[in-house]
Amino acid sequence: MIIDIHGHTVAPPEMYAYQSNLLASRGNPVSHLKPPKISDQRLGEVLAGHVKILDEVGTDLQLISARPFHMMHSIKPERVVRAWTEFVNDTIARQVAMYPDRFRGVAALPQSPGQDLRACIEELERCVKELGFVGCLLNPDPTEGEGTPPGLGDEYWYPLYEKLVELDVPALVHSAGCSSPRESYTLHFINEESIAILSLLDSRVFEDFPGLKIIVPHGGGAIPYQMGRFRAIRLRSPELEPWDQAVRRLYYDTCNYSADSLSLLFRVMGTDRCLFGTEKPGTGSSVDPATGRWLDDLKPVIESLPELTAEDKARIFEENARRLYRL
Amino acid sequence: MIIDIHGHTVAPPEMYAYQSNLLASRGNPVSHLKPPKISDQRLGEVLAGHVKILDEVGTDLQLISARPFHMMHSIKPERVVRAWTEFVNDTIARQVAMYPDRFRGVAALPQSPGQDLRACIEELERCVKELGFVGCLLNPDPTEGEGTPPGLGDEYWYPLYEKLVELDVPALVHSAGCSSPRESYTLHFINEESIAILSLLDSRVFEDFPGLKIIVPHGGGAIPYQMGRFRAIRLRSPELEPWDQAVRRLYYDTCNYSADSLSLLFRVMGTDRCLFGTEKPGTGSSVDPATGRWLDDLKPVIESLPELTAEDKARIFEENARRLYRL
Numbered sequence: 203m204i205i206d207i208h209g210h211t212v213a214p215p216e217m218y219a220y221q222s223n224l225l226a227s228r229g230n231p232v233s234h235l236k237p238p239k240i241s242d243q244r245l246g247e248v249l250a251g252h253v254k255i256l257d258e259v260g261t262d263l264q265l266i267s268a269r270p271f272h273m274m275h276s277i278k279p280e281r282v283v284r285a286w287t288e289f290v291n292d293t294i295a296r297q298v299a300m301y302p303d304r305f306r307g308v309a310a311l312p313q314s315p316g317q318d319l320r321a322c323i324e325e326l327e328r329c330v331k332e333l334g335f336v337g338c339l340l341n342p343d344p345t346e347g348e349g350t351p352p353g354l355g356d357e358y359w360y361p362l363y364e365k366l367v368e369l370d371v372p373a374l375v376h377s378a379g380c381s382s383p384r385e386s387y388t389l390h391f392i393n394e395e396s397i398a399i400l401s402l403l404d405s406r407v408f409e410d411f412p413g414l415k416i417i418v419p420h421g422g423g424a425i426p427y428q429m430g431r432f433r434a435i436r437l438r439s440p441e442l443e444p445w446d447q448a449v450r451r452l453y454y455d456t457c458n459y460s461a462d463s464l465s466l467l468f469r470v471m472g473t474d475r476c477l478f479g480t481e482k483p484g485t486g487s488s489v490d491p492a493t494g495r496w497l498d499d500l501k502p503v504i505e506s507l508p509e510l511t512a513e514d515k516a517r518i519f520e521e522n523a524r525r526l527y528r529l
Numbered sequence: 530m531i532i533d534i535h536g537h538t539v540a541p542p543e544m545y546a547y548q549s550n551l552l553a554s555r556g557n558p559v560s561h562l563k564p565p566k567i568s569d570q571r572l573g574e575v576l577a578g579h580v581k582i583l584d585e586v587g588t589d590l591q592l593i594s595a596r597p598f599h600m601m602h603s604i605k606p607e608r609v610v611r612a613w614t615e616f617v618n619d620t621i622a623r624q625v626a627m628y629p630d631r632f633r634g635v636a637a638l639p640q641s642p643g644q645d646l647r648a649c650i651e652e653l654e655r656c657v658k659e660l661g662f663v664g665c666l667l668n669p670d671p672t673e674g675e676g677t678p679p680g681l682g683d684e685y686w687y688p689l690y691e692k693l694v695e696l697d698v699p700a701l702v703h704s705a706g707c708s709s710p711r712e713s714y715t716l717h718f719i720n721e722e723s724i725a726i727l728s729l730l731d732s733r734v735f736e737d738f739p740g741l742k743i744i745v746p747h748g749g750g751a752i753p754y755q756m757g758r759f760r761a762i763r764l765r766s767p768e769l770e771p772w773d774q775a776v777r778r779l780y781y782d783t784c785n786y787s788a789d790s791l792s793l794l795f796r797v798m799g800t801d802r803c804l805f806g807t808e809k810p811g812t813g814s815s816v817d818p819a820t821g822r823w824l825d826d827l828k829p830v831i832e833s834l835p836e837l838t839a840e841d842k843a844r845i846f847e848e849n850a851r852r853l854y855r856l
Contacts, residue, residue: 347677353711362643384680384728388758392751393720401711420758424751430786430813431715431740431747434824437815460759462793466754469789486757488764510811 205502205523206417208455208479209264209305210376211294212252216240221272221286229282242296253304255483259499263303265527266294267339268310269525271387273378275344280314284321287312291325295333302341306529308374309364315351326335326362330369333424336527338366340373340416342398347390354416355405356400363411372415372453372526388485395423400432403448415526416427420477421458425449426470446470449489453526456504456518457478459486459497465507473514477522478504531828532850535701535746535784535806536632538593538621539579543567548599548613556609564616565851569623574622580631582810586826592854593621594666595637598714600705602640602671611639611648618652622660633856634662635701638689640671642678646689653689657696659741663854665693667700669725669745670853674707674717681725682732690738699742699780699853715812722750727759730775742853746806748785752776753797775799780853782806783831783845785804786813786824792834804849805831 222236227234253459268290277283287310298305309329311322329335340362341356352358354375366373375398380390395418408414410477418425425432429445454471456464457479468476478500480486486498495502504510504518523529547565554561583591595617604610614637625632636656638649656662667689669681679685681702693700702725707717722745735741745752752759756772763772781798784792784806795803805827807813813825822829831837831845850856 261777350674350709350711355711382677384677384683385724386727388762389723389727391757392758393723396716396720396751400713400716421754424723424754427748427751427754427787427790428719428785429826430790433817434786434813434815435820438823458755459761460754462796463754463757466789466793479786486761488761489763490760497757497764515622 203262203520204260205418205478205520205529206261206264206480206482207477207523207527208457208481209266210269210481210484211266211290211297212248212483213293214240214244214248216244217290217293218272220289224286225274225277228279229285235281235285237285240293245293245296246300247265249300252483253301256304259482259496260501261480263529265304265308265336266297266304267308268294269375270339270391271379271423273310273341274346275313275341275378276346276348276381280312280317280321283314284312287325291329291333291335298334307333309335309337309338311340313341315345315349319356319359322362323365326365326369330371337371338529339372339376341377342375342394342401343377343390346378347382347385353401353405355401355407360410363407363414366415367411367413370413370528372417374417374419376419387430392420392423395420396425399423399425399452403451407444408451415453417453417455417477417526419455419457420453421456421467422471425496428469429448429470449474453522456500457481459500461503461507464504465509468507468510468514473517474509474522476518478519510512530589530847531587532580532805532847532856533588533591533807533809533851533856534744534804535782535808536655537596537808537811538577538617539626539810540569540620541567542573543702544617544620545569545599547616550691551609551613552601552604553851555606556612562608562612567620570618572623573627576627578599579810580628583631584811586823588807588809590856592633592635592663593624594635594701595621597666597689597703597718598706600637600668600706601673602668603642603675603708604672606614607639607641607648610641614639614652618656618660618662622662625661629641633658633854636662636668636842638663638665638667640668642672642676646686650692651687653692653696655696663701663856664698664831666703668704669702669721669728670704670717673705674709674712680728680732682728682734686738690741692735693742694738694740697740699744701744701746703746719747719750722747726750726752726776727780729779735778742780744782744804744853746782746784748783748790748794749781757796777802780804780849783827786827788830788834791827791831792836795834795841800837800844801849803845804853805846811830
């Protein structure tokens with residue numbers, strides 16, 4: 203079975219028209235907070251296209267969440283973020299209900315820079331307990347490139363970590379937009395992943411929450427490629443566990459569209475720490491002119507890596523996902 | 530011949546005592562701007578240690594510049610940055626004069642966020658024409674993590690690019706410190722390199738300055754590992770040159786302490802775009818317990834890569850450096 207842990211919702215324009223309305227009105231008057239009614243038919247039509255894409259590449263089950271660059275966590279007032287997040291999560295729950303064998307929901311959280319995490323914890327609990335979601339996204343930079351939020355190693359995040367452990371669901375580290383004109387959101391994802399890894403592994407988080415499950419997508423930002431740098435620094439602090447051991451406290455997804463890079467990822471992190479993820483349809487949905495294949499069609503890429511055993515592949519495609527998420 | 534294009538000055542504590550004095554006094558009264566006289570003997574003693582390190586690993590010639598995290602470009606007032614930068618460049622010129630066969634100088638520039646580049650251009654010209662320096666550092670983030678500077682693709686940088694082309698010297702992209710508690714300076718280097726590559730290649734810079742020579746150190750940040758992501762995005766803009774072609778407008782150094790990653794770098798960028806660089810002594814100067822070797826002793830690592838021909842190695846160790854720098 204092929205489980206893709208990194209997918210995002212494909213939704214009709216009515217959904218984004220609502221976001222536009224929320225943003226323009228700032229949710230004021232409050233009547234503008236009221237979400238539109240998207241019919242089952244409209245939702246189903248668009249979703250059928252998504253399912254067809256999964257069929258084409260042989261994905262059996264995909265975990266879907268809010269489209270990250272649309273999360274807009276830095277928008278004020280916070281009620282706009284909250285209304286939007288709840289609406290997207292509710293819409294995903296409807297999509298999962300339409301194809302219960304093909305999708306599972308992953309919650310977006312109504313993060314707002316500088317605010318405590320009460321709203322996030324409530325929404326996580328609602329999504330897991332009431333909507334049957336299996337995990338959440340965690341944005342390490344709710345300022346969206348405008349500030350200096352506490353690193354994921356900071357105790358600011360502890361109430362959320364506590365709830366994640368209690369509910370026994372993983373968080374997928376995923377930033378949202380980026381306001382800097384020199385850094386696109388898609389590059390910001392990568393940079394934030396590197397920052398997240400360093401911040402977590404330079405902290406006490408995994409001592410304080412040994413059961414916490416954190417997945418870093420896109421093959422772990424820059425870190426598998428820059429191992430030597432952080433290995434060298436760690437060697438100067440012999441009281442810390444070695445870098446190669448520390449990185450294995452985290453999990454990584456395969457949403458990196460090069461065979462060479464995936465080879466490096468598996469070699470460095472171990473196939474027991476890597477989960478199949480493609481973000482499809484998404485950033486990688488371009489046809490490679492050399493092969494005529496979608497760049498985000500990663501199943502044949504991974505299958506063709508000669509160094510992987512059948513056991514490695516079973517872990518990557520299915521077993522690690524079943525172990526981490528409650529599927 | 531082994532030419533290491535990425536080294537930093539090793540200087541006695543008197544040098545940093547001066548920086549501390551500058552910072553504490555803000556260069557006010559101006560008498561505090563006056564640099565200390567470090568004797569030839571003091572400078573020579575410390576430098577002999579540096580030369581010994583180069584001897585041990587078989588480096589014939591190293592290009593040295595200011596220790597980047599000490600550049601402190603975001604400090605106010607700007608005259609502090611200027612006095613410090615000039616002092617470090619002058620000290621490096623003295624070091625080069627002591628071992629003219631072993632070192633060449635690379636200039637730091639007195640960059641200050643939000644300021645025009647006149648001071649930088651003056652210092653670049655002084656270093657190249659009067660001190661015989663062969664290139665400069667270029668910090669893409671003089672705010673040191675506190676702001677949103679113009680990307681390297683922005684016309685803000687054009688006066689400097691014009692001068693670099695006129696003097697026919699390369700710039701090595703290197704950020705300085707980072708004020709964010711969640712992002713160490715050493716990780717900031719990596720993230721800033723990824724941002725620099727994207728900003729340059731998404732701009733008109735190389736159309737406007739076809740002779741501009743820009744080197745991205747540390748193996749190019751995250752980009753060689755994340756090629757598929759940016760390849761996919763480029764494929765949706767067929768009017769632009771393909772991503773794999775675009776990245777070859779830049780040069781990269783080998784200052785990445787993993788054999789696997791260097792293999793990936795050479796494969797993706799081509800050995801004609803890669804220059805030997807180690808930053809030794811620096812971040813990588815830890816002994817690998819597995820091999821008993823310094824992690825930044827990269828010569829044997831590169832020599833042992835079975836896929837490289839003698840021609841590839843000659844390019845990486847010597848020829849590309851001679852072609853780019855005027856050595």
